[in-house]
Amino acid sequence: MTNATQYLGTSTMHFKEAWIDELHISSNTLYIGDTPVLCADNDAVSIRADPGQGITLMTTGDGETSLVSAKGVNVVSEGGVTMRVSGPLRRVNIQSSGAGGTVNLGAEKEIVMTAPLTTISSNMIVKGDLTVEGTQLTVNTQTVTIEDNIIVLNSVWAM
Numbered sequence: 001m002t003n004a005t006q007y008l009g010t011s012t013m014h015f016k017e018a019w020i021d022e023l024h025i026s027s028n029t030l031y032i033g034d035t036p037v038l039c040a041d042n043d044a045v046s047i048r049a050d051p052g053q054g055i056t057l058m059t060t061g062d063g064e065t066s067l068v069s070a071k072g073v074n075v076v077s078e079g080g081v082t083m084r085v086s087g088p089l090r091r092v093n094i095q096s097s098g099a100g101g102t103v104n105l106g107a108e109k110e111i112v113m114t115a116p117l118t119t120i121s122s123n124m125i126v127k128g129d130l131t132v133e134g135t136q137l138t139v140n141t142q143t144v145t146i147e148d149n150i151i152v153l154n155s156v157w158a159m
Contacts, residue, residue: 009015017026024031030038035053039046049055059065067073075081085092096103105111 008018022033028040029036035050037048047055057065083092094103
């Protein structure tokens with residue numbers, strides 16, 4: 001039996017380009033078919049797909065898939081963005097750590113939180129009006145401070 005290992009170039013003798021069936025590798029781009037799927041442009045590496053195609057990052061093992069950057073990670077979409085975790089006791093954590101860390105949620109219309117229970121475990125400031133819709137409101141505190149001296153009780157029957 002013979003050793004079938006073949007080398008394309010060496011550490012000192014590089015190939016400029018290689019053409020392999022539907023795979024083309026140039027100095028800064030990996031093509032599959034005619035699509036440049038992996039490119040190095042200036043200070044960024046881009047993963048691309050043809051129109052109508054999607055991109056999936058997937059692990060089938062027990063390992064974790066991470067996006068790590070020293071400067072930040074931006075997710076930009078003209079459609080929607082969905083983060084979904086399934087299975088028992090799964091969590092989605094959004095955390096900003098470090099001095100002055102903040103988490104900002106913003107929307108043109110509204111932010112909807114849907115869960116059987118929503119817990120805010122520290123102080124909360126509401127800038128604007130607060131409307132509570134439900135059949136019961138429980139305030140569990142020692143002191144309630146209200147600036148206005150007019151409080152309407154039983155407003156359904158008072159009108």
